[in-house]
Amino acid sequence: QVAKAGVGFVPSKADYQKVYNRIAEIIDDAGEYDDGSYGPVLLRLAWHASGTYDKETGTGGSNYATMRFEPEALHGANNGLNLARGLMEKVKQEFSWISYGDLWTLGGVVAVQEMGGPKIPWRPGRIDGFAKDATPDGRLPDASQGSSHVRNIFYRMGFNDQEIVALVGAHALGRCHTSRSGYEGPWTFSPTTFTNDFYKLLFDETWVWKKWSGPKQLEDKKTKSLMMLPTDYVMVSDKSFKKYAKAYAEDNDLFFKDFSAAFSRLLELGVPTAQFTSSAPWEMGNADEQK
Ligand code: DDH
Secondary structure, three states, X not given: OOXXXXXXXXXXXXXXXXXXXXXXXXXXXXXXXXXXXXXXXXXXXXHHHHOOOEOOOOEOOOOOOHHHOOOHHHOHHHOOHHHXXXXXXXXXXXXXXXXXXXXXXXXXXXXXXXXXXXXXXXXXXXXXXXXXXXXXXXXXXXXXXXXXXXXXXXXXXXXXXXXXXXXXXXXXXXXXOOOOOOOOEEOOOOOOOOOOHHHHHHHHOOEEEOOOOOOOOEEEOOOOOOEEOHHHHHHHHOHHHHHHHHHHHHOHHHHHHHHHHHHHHHHXXXXXXXXXOOOOOEOOOOHHHOO
16 A cells, blocks of 8 residues: 555645545445345445534534444444445555545445445544443434434434435435344345335335334335335434435435435534535546446
8 A cells, every 4th residue: 555644745635536446345345144145234334424413512523433332332233344444444544544434435435336326425624532422322314213312313414304314315325234233224226226116115005013122113014025114214204304305215316415415414414514624525436437
């Protein structure tokens, strides 16, 4: 690796693009893991690193990458993310100059873009914090709750109803693991491709409570192979949320545009503007555009 940390080394966009490309390789190198991609779990890491932000106190968010520390690493919501942090650690070994916050949020950008999603404007500038900066438990959403909980959590980060609905569409990707959250199964038939299928399926399928000994979750009546969390279902049972969910079900371009804007902002929560080295976020190239 040519780029080394040290006096005088100021990484350029091209250096971050190299990190991007390395993460893209790792995402694809998943073998038999889940659906053959580490993309979804890396996206979940970026989201959980950022979604702890509290606009009242200005604490939390991606700036200090505090999930490296206990007890935040052990918070129930973060179960299973040790795997994602381990994958990112490999990248950190090769590109030691990047901060963990920049690395993890860039991982979310790579995951979305490489799984067929929209471009996510991103820029570096996060710095590594300390254990004392770790956030208290309970800042991330609890899947067993209803619409008022979801609003409380996302309003605390500064998002509105439209942005909440757009962000939750990320559940087109990946799956629940009984060993991590207690819930089980994927939301869509294509869990490694970024689409608006999460919304389409919410409207098009009949959702019934799954009969099992695990936590309350819904399953599609027809195939019984898909799932929805109670918090996912409020996207159609709550009138205000439903309006946006319907719009995204009907218009994939609108979903891509709104997801990109909201997710890009999520990744910058808690990062002082003065820390950013670029005045505007960058559009990183997809891996196959580099070849
Ligand atoms: Fe999520 N999510 N999420 N989620 N999430 C889980 C998995 C994934 C909630 C709960 C869960 C977002 C919002 C919410 C992803 C991205 C995003 C799991 C299963 C639970 C539970 C974990 C496991 O067992 O492995 C709740 C509640 C909310 C909420 O909004 C109320 C948002 C906003 C995002 C985002 O990225 C913007 C992804 C990706 C996964 C799949 C992970 C995997 O390993 O696969």
